[in-house]
Amino acid sequence: MKKFLSALLIVAAFAGVAVAKEVPETSLVRWNSGASGNVLLTIAEKKGYFEEVGIKLEEVPATANASAMTLLSTGMVDVVSNAGTSNPLQQIAAGVDLTIFGGHMMTGAMPIIAKKGTEWHGVKDLVGKKFACNPSYFALTGAVMDLGYKKPLEALDWVVITNYNDALAAVLKGEVDYALQGTEQNYTIKNVNKDNVDIMAYMSDIMPAYSCCRMESKTEFVKNNPITIKLILKALLRAQSYYEAHKDEAAAWHAEKIRAEKEFVEAYMFDEHYRVSADPLLKSIIRAWGILDATGFLSETAKNIDIKDHVNVELYKAALKEAAEEYGAEAPEFYEKMQKFFEENDVL
DSSP: OHHHHHHHHHHHHHTTOOOOOOOOSOSEEEEEOOTTOOHHHHHHHHTTHHHHTTOEEEEOOOBTTBOHHHHHHTTSOSEEOSSTTHHHHHHHHTTOOEEEEEESEEEEOOEEEEETTOOOOSGGGGTTSEEESOTTOHHHHHHHHHTTOSOHHHHSEEEOOSSHHHHHHHHHTTSOSEEEOOGGGHHIIIIITTTTEEEEEEHHHHSTTOOOOEEEEEHHHHHHOHHHHHHHHHHHHHHHHHHHHOHHHHHHHHHHHHTOOHHHHHHHHTSTTEEEOOOOOHHHHHHHHHHHHHTTOSOGGGGGOOGGGGBOOHHHHHHHHHHHHHHGGGOHHHHHHHHHHHHHHTOO
16 A cells, blocks of 8 residues: 555656645644754754744753753653753653654764873773763763773762863862863863863764764654654754755854854864764664663663663654655765764664
8 A cells, every 4th residue: 555655646746746745743843952052953943944844943941940851851842952861861761751763962072181281091091080070971981891990980080070160170270180071161171271271082082973962752752743753853964964064154053043152163063073963873872871771870770671662763764765865966975974874873
């Protein structure tokens, strides 16, 4: 029957008969993308890609009393794209029924800094030192485990400092040896404090394609709105294609969107360690889940959960296929690259 319907659509198309576009089950999608925003959303809205597929976004900001994941778990938003990877995985482990269906930042240009003149020989330099970093950053605990330390939380002194500026200050004062900095700190590190600190490495040097920020919804929303999700992913893929070919323009648009100076956005967006991708990154999620479990950051119920059941790659696969067919002429090399990337990172 499906083949018959497809044949009818093809015949109708060639006969000049208008073929109805897919209609999203939900035309208004409530979204949280954090204070730093999501450049793919910025482009998709600016270029009208969401409008073309019949979707309008309502951006819902987090507050001091309601984090992004709280907004999602309580049904105040439909999609979250900037809450990292550890956060949604910990929610899933605790029994919140979420589904990851795509991505935002694959790697976030997060630098590890130390005082000016400090030498760096790799992750081994962190061992036995004071490191201002939350050990839930699995790329770093995983790298320490790769050195042979079965208890990475005991291999060095993890100093949890919530504010990145405070972590920077701790390095300058000599209170810690190293500090992890957020994506948004690149301008400060590279300009304001360039004479005081050096960048030792970026987190993506430590673990390539570690998975910075995933896109997730409540599983019920994904199941009830598969066309909506697929159309969102198609729009984001098209936006990613545009982003990779027009970074100057994208930086200017995004700076305007988040009300920041263009130089502030360029400091991280033009860095090779900043990589955005709509791909779900299934293999990276499985790796992160394993590291978080081994280091005690997942609840005991995680033992009974197969994380693959909470990652939907089929909708992205369909979106990629359709986007390549519909928009492939705009950037054929991009869609070929994304297909290869999907096969390497999502096919088990």
